[in-house]
Amino acid sequence: MPVQRNTIAQGLYELAYSPRRHELYVASSGGRGADADPGRLVVVDPDTLEEIRSVALPGGGFGLALDDEVGRVYVGDGMNGAVYVVDLTAESSPVTTLHLGGEKVVRNGIEQYELQIRKLAVDPQRHRLYVPALAFEDSVLIVVDTRDGSVEKRLPGFGFVTAGIVVDPERPRLWISNTRGQVFTVDADTLTVTEVVEAAGDQLLNIAYDASGDRLFATDQGHPLFLQFWQQWLPDYEPRGEGNQVVEISAADGSPLRTIATGAGPLDLLFDGERNRLYVSIREAGEVVVIDPSSGEIAHRIEIPAHPNSLAVNPATGTVFVTVKNGADAQPGSPDALARIDPA
Secondary structure, three states: OOEEEEEEEOOEEEEEEEOOOOEEEEEEOOOOOOOOOOOEEEEEOOOOOOEEEEEEOOOOOOEEEEEOOOOEEEEEEOOOOEEEEEEOOOOOOOEEEEEOOOOEEEEOOEEEEOOEEOOOEEEHHHOEEEEEEEOOOOOEEEEEEOOOOEEEEEEEOOOOOEEEEEEOOOOOEEEEEEOOOEEEEEEOOOOEEEEEEEOOOOOEEEEEEEOOOOEEEEEEOOOOHHHHHHHHHOOOOOOOOOOOEEEEEEOOOOOEEEEEEOOOOEEEEEEEOOOOEEEEEEOOOOEEEEEEOOOOEEEEEEEOOOEEEEEEEOOOOOOEEEEEEOOOOOOOOOOEEEEEEOOO
16 A cells, blocks of 8 residues: 655644545644744645645644534544634634633642643534543543533543543444543433443543444553553553453444454544445554454554554545654654545
């Protein structure tokens, strides 16, 4: 599979492709220090990987979700407990800030918001933005009405450090994963948790949904840092494995289906239902793997050093886009890259 890449900006994280506008939106956290680049939303030409324009953000850009129908990009700033709403329909692309992180608290001598924001998911049918706000004690699902930016509900009970979220595009349900191996099913009509599954993994960072097979895939990263977190916050928790795998479970009843070994540090994953492919970014190994979901076998390993991060797809062509973080040997302040994987 041919790979093209281009350096874009400091601190690239999540991204989304717009079929309606044929544009790629990439969240940039900016750099560090007084003279560093600010956070921004970078708009990229998906054919050339060149920057078209950018929108300055009040803080850093990390998580990202696109509502393509109404022309809005939602950018999560986990450091400031905020979501920035970028209006693509106006020429100036104005930015509105939603403060969702709650009050500031002091943990280990550091002042931070009580809730951190990592992932975002849009539900265009119900005019909602779902924000699983993570905490060590008890994470919360914040439901925002996208028509006026108001908080419709704050639903607690998601446990230790929520991580992944995916919305069923056809039925009123969504799933949220956390980093103690749990997957929660939420009824989108009643906004209640209907099921909690103990998966065959621990650090369930991201999840994807296969509608044809009614199943979920989750990356179980296996990062040693979580051993410290568990010892401090969940001293009785017993890890189920060593990670470095994808966990597959039934979306209907939560039953385990299988695990797929990936290599060191699986992070993001993307299910392409049109072509029956599962893409997984393997951060530490510096590659993206392509898994055949029917057999569970790895069909391709695509080298994208140093650290491939987040994934997006053009559903019409099957072209996959990847943000790529720099390695430890990069010069300080160097921009991260964006890569494009063209289907074979």
